[in-house]
Amino acid sequence: MKFCTGTGGFTAASLVAAQAIIAGAAAPSTSDYSAAQVADGTAFKNISDIASANMQYSADACTYESASVRAEWRTLDEATRKSFTDAVTCLSTMEPTHMKAEEASDYPGVKSRFDEFVATHINYTMNIHDTADFLAWHRTFIHFWEQDLKNLCGYTGNLPYWNWALDADAPQDSPLFSGDEYSVGSNGKYIDGRSDTWLATMDFSYPPGTGGGCVESGPFVNYTVNLGPLDLPNTDNVNSSFQYNPRCLVRDLNPWFTTRYNTYTNLTETILDNIYIEDFQNYMQGYGSSTNKLGVHGGAHWASGGSMQDFHSSPADPLFFLHHGMIDYTWVIWQNLDNYRRIDAINGTSTLGNDPPSAEMTLDDIVPFGFVADDQRFGDLMDTTAGLFCYRYE
Numbered sequence: 342m343k344f345c346t347g348t349g350g351f352t353a354a355s356l357v358a359a360q361a362i363i364a365g366a367a368a369p370s371t372s373d374y375s376a377a378q379v380a381d382g383t384a385f386k387n388i389s390d391i392a393s394a395n396m397q398y399s400a401d402a403c404t405y406e407s408a409s410v411r412a413e414w415r416t417l418d419e420a421t422r423k424s425f426t427d428a429v430t431c432l433s434t435m436e437p438t439h440m441k442a443e444e445a446s447d448y449p450g451v452k453s454r455f456d457e458f459v460a461t462h463i464n465y466t467m468n469i470h471d472t473a474d475f476l477a478w479h480r481t482f483i484h485f486w487e488q489d490l491k492n493l494c495g496y497t498g499n500l501p502y503w504n505w506a507l508d509a510d511a512p513q514d515s516p517l518f519s520g521d522e523y524s525v526g527s528n529g530k531y532i533d534g535r536s537d538t539w540l541a542t543m544d545f546s547y548p549p550g551t552g553g554g555c556v557e558s559g560p561f562v563n564y565t566v567n568l569g570p571l572d573l574p575n576t577d578n579v580n581s582s583f584q585y586n587p588r589c590l591v592r593d594l595n596p597w598f599t600t601r602y603n604t605y606t607n608l609t610e611t612i613l614d615n616i617y618i619e620d621f622q623n624y625m626q627g628y629g630s631s632t633n634k635l636g637v638h639g640g641a642h643w644a645s646g647g648s649m650q651d652f653h654s655s656p657a658d659p660l661f662f663l664h665h666g667m668i669d670y671t672w673v674i675w676q677n678l679d680n681y682r683r684i685d686a687i688n689g690t691s692t693l694g695n696d697p698p699s700a701e702m703t704l705d706d707i708v709p710f711g712f713v714a715d716d717q718r719f720g721d722l723m724d725t726t727a728g729l730f731c732y733r734y735e
């Protein structure tokens with residue numbers, strides 16, 4: 342077990358650790374740490390350790406010890422990284438498993454098992470973002486993808502995640518995108534001479550990133566994206582949701598976004614400064630704030646470029662699943678800093694921005710997974726060490 346305790350030397354943090362494991366004690370807040378500890382990742386490491394310690398007190402069939410461990414990409418050995426990307430390629434070249442023959446004409450762009458995930462996300466986009474089940478739906482979506490990598494493609498590891506805070510200064514220099522055979526594929530080929538992009542929905546312009554073209558080297562150099570884009574600025578979007586539009590995988594890693602939205606300060610404040618689920622989920626997605634317009638969730642989507650910027654078809658880039666691993670990890674920490682109050686905390690309806698208006702969701706609602714898997718009861722998706730799930734992060 343690679344669970345390590347803090348490096349020591351910060352008494353405030355050890356004090357917090359001692360308090361948080363007492364049932365019902367308040368979760369730590371930013372004021373328990375210095376600004377330097379928040380900015381350099383020390384506070385994040387500490388709250389991750391506290392959340393892990395708290396998880397050891399739950400006594401389900403799935404225990405802390407038996408839970409599978411999801412680790413950050415760069416900590417995996419080379420063989421595990423390679424077997425992961427090989428399994429992704431397997432999924433993207435495998436026939437669909439859930440779409441019925443008579444449905445194929447309605448989903449012309451669904452050519453693979455991987456595409457069934459993309460199509461399902463496209464189908465439910467307006468019911469899984471800025472809704473009560475944003476976090477739970479995406480947790481479950483990446484879980485089923487991880488299960489397919491294992492069960493259909495022989496992957497023996499666990500879903501890795503991308504801690505973008507480690508790369509916030511310069512994501513283009515991240516080891517994830519080195520482009521060697523143990524990376525998640527390179528950045529896109531650099532395209533010169535591009536101008537700033539006006540994002541009307543966000544009311545800001547952003548500069549071009551460090552790539553912009555097709556992924557040039559590494560595992561996904563021959564990968565084909567079949568679906569989308571539906572809502573990219575400056576791009577020919579498809580005319581219908583499931584249109585067949587085969588093309589290369591595009592990336593455009595852009596520090597303009599990560600330096601604003603994906604630093605350790607952004608990440609740690611997301612967890613510590615939002616006590617209520619409605620505030621936590623809004624802050625993470627950038628809703629309801631004029632200063633945090635994208636949140637850590639939107640920030641890393643926009644910072645990646647290509648399909649990852651497309652609201653509907655973003656799972657077309659395998660990087661989506663590593664990013665959403667980090668989003669889920671962030672939620673796991675938030676939940677387990679005060680698990681008595683937070684494991685089952687939900688708030689909101691089932692429509693984006695409650696438009697059109699819909700009923701407040703409850704834990705008894707059924708959450709749909711389309712071509713991915715059977716529909717699930719919302720309340721069964723809240724705890725990563727119960728029901729469908731038995732995993733934790735380190």
Ligand SMILES: [Cu+2]
Nearest residue numbers: 462469470479
């Ligand atoms: Cu999504």
